Amino acid sequence: MLTREENELMSRTDKGTPMGEFCRRFWTPVLLSEELPEPDCAPVQTKIYGEELVAFRTTSGKVGLLKEFCPHRHASLFYGRNEEEGLRCAYHGWKFDTEGQCVDMMSEPAESNFANKVTTTAYPTQEGAGFIWAYMGPPELQPPMPELEYLHVPENQRQTNKVFYESNFVQVIEGEIDTVHASILHSRLDSLENSGSAATLAGRYSFRDRAARFHVEDTDGGILIGANRNAEEDSYYWRISRWLFPWVTMIPREPKGPCRSGLIVPVDDENCWFFLVRWDPYKPLEGPYNEAPRDGMVPGTWLGMANKTNHYLIDREAQRTESFSGIPNSMGRAQDAAMTDSMGAIVDRTEEHLGTTDAAIIRMRRRLIQGARDLQEGIEPYAASHPEVFKVRSGGALLPRNIHFTDDADVLADITVK
Ligand code: FES
Ligand SMILES: [Fe+2]
Incomplete structure (x- = not known):
């Protein structure tokens, strides 16, 4: 038997909760590799620890894992176009790389450097044993992969x-x-x-x-x-x-x-x-x-x-x-x-x-x-x-x-x- 407080602490893993922060210290499987079968394939949505995410495989094969919603006006990047090392929002065309950096903004004047200043949440990933793993904790504490x-x-x-x-x-x-x-x-x-x-x-x-x-x-x-x-x-x-x-x-x-x-x-x-x-x-x-x-x-x-x-x-x-x-x-x-x-x-x-x-x-x-x-x-x-x-x-x-x-x-x- 647990107290109500213990049960809450153990069960809840949204960002900022004690168990959520604890779990985020570990590399976490987020998708099967086969869900992103080839470079520039369709992005997929997933949800981990209460965070809505979108994953995509770039032209060079790397997996990006971003917050699902575009930082411009929050359209889902699931509808985005996976093109040339980045995912482009279908609404106004802002494009993001796997680090979450906005790399192109077709809706802003060519001389604008606004894109450089815009980033979105991105988590580091690696693939192993047919899973895509992500690390969602503090970047400075990123651990090595568990030796499973x-x-x-x-x-x-x-x-x-x-x-x-x-x-x-x-x-x-x-x-x-x-x-x-x-x-x-x-x-x-x-x-x-x-x-x-x-x-x-x-x-x-x-x-x-x-x-x-x-x-x-x-x-x-x-x-x-x-x-x-x-x-x-x-x-x-x-x-x-x-x-x-x-x-x-x-x-x-x-x-x-x-x-x-x-x-x-x-x-x-x-x-x-x-x-x-x-x-x-x-x-x-x-x-x-x-x-x-x-x-x-x-x-x-x-x-x-x-x-x-x-x-x-x-x-x-x-x-x-x-x-x-x-x-x-x-x-x-x-x-x-x-x-x-x-x-x-x-x-x-x-x-x-x-x-x-x-x-x-x-x-x-x-x-x-x-x-x-x-x-x-x-x-x-x-x-x-x-x-x-x-x-x-x-x-x-x-x-x-x-x-x-x-x-x-x-x-x-x-x-x-x-
Ligand atoms: S909502 Fe994504 S570019 Fe505007
Ligand atoms: Fe069982």
Whole structure:
């Protein structure tokens, strides 16, 4: 449970808010690179931390990210003409480069130097792992990029995607580090019957014991979460996940298997982007990427076809006979979205009743709130300026009951990037 004041502080990220300033200290994914497929292509709109933005790719391939509204009289630069290293407002033709400098003003006399004096908000960008990242904090504090493993693997070892969620970013983060719900919300009613023949640790052991015990440890980058369940007589199945500042989650995986991470970035206080990345540290990814496939989206948007307006296509008959939710596990990650969106845009955390499996959520909130409060006191976030704290993975293991997951050398090697 949080106080109303803590809940407000944690949830709101507009410019000038404590959490908004905290998040802006970190490089933030703002778009998929494929949304700006080629030089001088059409600009795209997006919204991050409550700021309406327009992105464009210049003639030389660089990505510009500007405040959406033209500084002249605020027409949207989304309607602008992307031409010769700049974006030209369609209204009176003021043209801006990627630094936000006005470089041409066809509506002013040729001898005027007014253009030199006009700038608009522009954020530095870089591309990595199929995402366009932006830094929206104070320029003098711009940190290096986090050393996330997937930024450095070959292209055939990673895949990216994004989904629009209709709720505040923190409740979506909470859903990702709440590793207990996978064996309920996302499971079929017959999972337990089939678990004996399952080929994965998760398939074999997630369903027999749904009351996992949580062990949460602070790290410089965030928190490390180990949840163990009874496996065989003498062993536990450990599901190991992470949350990293300020909105990175890594869900459990099979030992040495492919990894999956969510970067859950505020659109504004009541919506968020779920940037997804899946990667294999060791070899090319196999099979189709079937999480949030594009044909499950409302055309022209990143919102799942199963959404609030149709109760996430819940099928009550399927709920009686097949799965806990009766909601399709696709079309914009509908099962998760139904749970987190249905809490309300910003969940009222003064009214909740947390159980033992919420230990990681409690710790994540505490670290996030502390980070924002520290920054208010002038203490800069350690993780932002120490990119090496992001050299980590999630994990999974079957261990003898007397071995704690952080005491096993193989586990440690598997959840750390060399
Ligand atoms: S509003 Fe953009 S140039 Fe006038
Ligand atoms: Fe989920």
